[in-house]
């Protein structure tokens with residue numbers, strides 16, 4: 398069906414708010430409704446309507462924001478567009494944590510985006526910590542089926558009493574099911590939401606081989622479609638979180654995004670088969686005995702080395718990620734950098 402451009406624009410605007418949250422029936426909020434600057438305030442730029450925000454890393458500072466409240470379970474989400482071009486050493490993180498309250502036994506759920514040299518794609522890392530389990534990192538790394546610097550994609554963390562699901566757009570990419578054996582390693586205390594951009598030159602890209610090059614600054618990451626759909630805790634209330642949140646808990650547990658239908662589970666396995674490049678579950682060098690929450694799939698495990706890294710990188714994905722327009726000279730430089738990486 399053909400529509401005039403004007404009509405198409407009108408439809409786009411009308412559907413914008415709904416389309417942004419399609420699949421997840423949740424409302425988006427403005428930045429100031431749910432968040433406040435955390436550091437590098439001068440490098441935090443709100444959109445004119447206040448519903449989107451850019452965080453910048455330049456020579457002087459990174460930046461970050463934090464939710465104004467603590468949450469106990471829910472769906473936490475943002476559409477994120479990552480900085481393009483040369484981003485080695487740059488890390489963008491979207492995560493939940495209570496590390497500022499519980500120094501020794503904090504909980505944490507992470508999406509971390511690790512920048513790269515030009516022509517090589519961003520990698521995503523997810524991680525789960527509970528009750529200070531920092532010596533038991535549960536990292537997984539993935540490539541992406543799209544270029545995350547071209548347009549925004551939605552990244553979501555679902556955290557309930559029984560499960561954690563990381564989503565990219567509507568695709569679940571990782572599920573952590575709570576089991577008794579996991580004990581305190583399953584996050585169990587109220588957390589805040591954070592988004593940050595910072596210089597991680599010492600480790601982010603090829604173990605620190607490639608540093609942030611400020612010739613390409615500022616590095617800008619866009620956040621929009623902000624969702625804090627969880628049980629917001631009233632700090633004055635003396636009731637424990639579980640009691641304050643009973644109603645919200647039931648609503649979250651019944652929501653679409655909390656249920657992994659067979660179709661969604663298939664989509665998750667497909668994603669993992671195609672894009673996962675590292676998992677702690679197959680890292681026998683670090684963890685000779687896999688953790689109780691690991692779902693060991695033998696046919697999948699064969700594709701990984703005992704360091705947890707994929708034996709052969711998924712080349713098809715890498716090819717798709719290369720920028721289309723490039724000069725010959727530059728691609729030779731890139732080829733050299735890739736050979737070195």
Ligand SMILES: *[C@@H]1O[C@H](CO)[C@@H](O)[C@H](O)[C@H]1NC(C)=O
Pocket residue numbers: 422
């Ligand atoms: C979305 O959620 C609201 C309540 O939060 C509910 O009234 C509405 O029916 C839901 N819509 C769909 C399509 O599930």
Ligand SMILES: *[C@@H]1O[C@H](CO)[C@@H](O)[C@H](O)[C@H]1NC(C)=O
Pocket residue numbers: 501502528529580581582
């Ligand atoms: C959390 O860690 C503390 C020690 O730091 C310990 O006393 C407590 O039992 C742990 N809680 C759980 C649920 O494992």
Ligand SMILES: *[C@@H]1O[C@H](CO)[C@@H](O)[C@H](O)[C@H]1NC(C)=O
Pocket residue numbers: 558638639640642643646
């Ligand atoms: C969450 O689960 C724990 C045990 O698994 C239980 O003690 C607690 O009451 C539950 N909390 C809520 C809010 O359902």
